[in-house]
Amino acid sequence: MERIPVFIPFIGNDTKKHLEDALDVGWLGMGASTKEFEERIADFLNLENRFVVTTNTGTSALHIALRAAGIGSGDEVITPSFNYVADHQAIKMTGANVVMCDIKEENLGIDCEKAEKLVTEKTKAIIPLHFAGIPCNQKEVFEMAEKYNLRVIEDAMHAFGTTIDNKKIGSYGDVTCFSFDPVKIVTSIDGGCVIVNNEEEFKRLQKFRLLGVDKDTTERYKNKRSWDYDVVSEGYRYHLTNIMASVGISQIKRVVEFIESRQKICQEYNKAFKNIEGVKVPQTDFKEISPFIYSLRVLDDKREFLIKHLDKIGIDVGIHFIPVHKHSYFANDRCGDMTVTDRVVKEILTLPLHTNMKSEYVQRVINGITSFFKNN
Numbered sequence: 001m002e003r004i005p006v007f008i009p010f011i012g013n014d015t016k017k018h019l020e021d022a023l024d025v026g027w028l029g030m031g032a033s034t035k036e037f038e039e040r041i042a043d044f045l046n047l048e049n050r051f052v053v054t055t056n057t058g059t060s061a062l063h064i065a066l067r068a069a070g071i072g073s074g075d076e077v078i079t080p081s082f083n084y085v086a087d088h089q090a091i092k093m094t095g096a097n098v099v100m101c102d103i104k105e106e107n108l109g110i111d112c113e114k115a116e117k118l119v120t121e122k123t124k125a126i127i128p129l130h131f132a133g134i135p136c137n138q139k140e141v142f143e144m145a146e147k148y149n150l151r152v153i154e155d156a157m158h159a160f161g162t163t164i165d166n167k168k169i170g171s172y173g174d175v176t177c178f179s180f181d182p183v184k185i186v187t188s189i190d191g192g193c194v195i196v197n198n199e200e201e202f203k204r205l206q207k208f209r210l211l212g213v214d215k216d217t218t219e220r221y222k223n224k225r226s227w228d229y230d231v232v233s234e235g236y237r238y239h240l241t242n243i244m245a246s247v248g249i250s251q252i253k254r255v256v257e258f259i260e261s262r263q264k265i266c267q268e269y270n271k272a273f274k275n276i277e278g279v280k281v282p283q284t285d286f287k288e289i290s291p292f293i294y295s296l297r298v299l300d301d302k303r304e305f306l307i308k309h310l311d312k313i314g315i316d317v318g319i320h321f322i323p324v325h326k327h328s329y330f331a332n333d334r335c336g337d338m339t340v341t342d343r344v345v346k347e348i349l350t351l352p353l354h355t356n357m358k359s360e361y362v363q364r365v366i367n368g369i370t371s372f373f374k375n376n
């Protein structure tokens with residue numbers, strides 16, 4: 001029996017062709033394809049007066065987003081503990097201090113009421129996460145940011161294509177970061193981007209991503225280099241190469257199909273599981289969601305038994321996430337009340353979800369879950 005992995009990247013012949021063509025061009029580093037990928041991201045998200053800078057990972061996108069927003073040594077940044085550790089590491093990279101807060105039961109996004117209690121005069125930014133592609137309560141986040149004069153850097157790594165009131169996440173607000181890592185809906189093998197709403201920060205980000213060199217972006221976008229340059233700011237080697245961007249381009253051309261296929265599977269899962277007493281399904285019909293993962297809540301301490309049952313019948317599952325306040329490196333960082341986080345992390349279970357997932361796989365996952373709850 002074939003095992004069903006949690007993730008399978010969707011790499012079609014079109015992606016292979018883009019890759020081959022990009023290799024044939026012979027300009028492997030950052031270049032014209034990087035620029036094209038950025039234009040396609042802007043186009044897909046319907047950006048107006050907002051600017052895209054791609055990076056080599058989502059983590060580096062977060063790091064330079066924080067730096068461009070002026071976050072540095074001694075500042076404090078609030079983010080949920082229920083988040084991937086990339087955010088917390090990116091905060092530390094800037095020299096700022098991590099402050100972790102709890103989440104809300106209904107969407108597993110940041111709890112702003114609790115977050116407000118953690119604000120001090122050192123707090124400069126807040127990083128909300130749209131977990132599994134499902135939006136947090138963004139309105140509350142923006143209200144809180146306004147009240148305390150905080151920058152909002154949205155971790156939208158899971159939500160490329162999710163809409164709120166018909167507007168795509170990233171097309172408004174302050175700063176938004178996306179990831180195109182190997183398992184994301186749109187992958188560039190590894191990659192990410194930052195979206196900002198002003199040209200000054202846009203230009204700063206372009207320099208931060210390539211060692212602070214002033215002319216690198218404009219020249220390399222023409223598949224050229226300038227040998228006469230100045231270094232004008234701090235900088236990192238975080239650029240996205242032409243080769244990676246070519247994979248991203250091939251993927252973004254089909255993003256609508258990818259999202260729709262995943263929405264359908266999530267809707268089937270919700271329908272199959274919603275009447276099972278021992279689980280809680282995501283509280284959405286998925287119509288506005290670009291679902292990166294399908295995260296089920298397994299109640300009554302049954303998760304470990306269910307994992308064993310699924311393992312026996314060849315179904316892999318994942319856990320997103322171990323809360324960051326439980327990791328030893330973050331043990332001394334400030335955090336607030338974690339009642340919801342501590343409960344939820346014992347329940348969450350990521351089921352297999354692939355773009356254009358085989359219907360036989362979908363059925364096996366559904367049967368695997370329902371058969372367990374018939375007997376337990």
Ligand SMILES: Cc1ncc(COP(=O)(O)O)c(C=O)c1O
Pocket residue numbers: 057058059060083084086087129155157158179180181191192
């Ligand atoms: C919530 C979240 N934030 C940040 C990241 C980091 O993105 P990347 O893997 O592209 O560095 C990830 C990656 O999985 C993530 O899930």
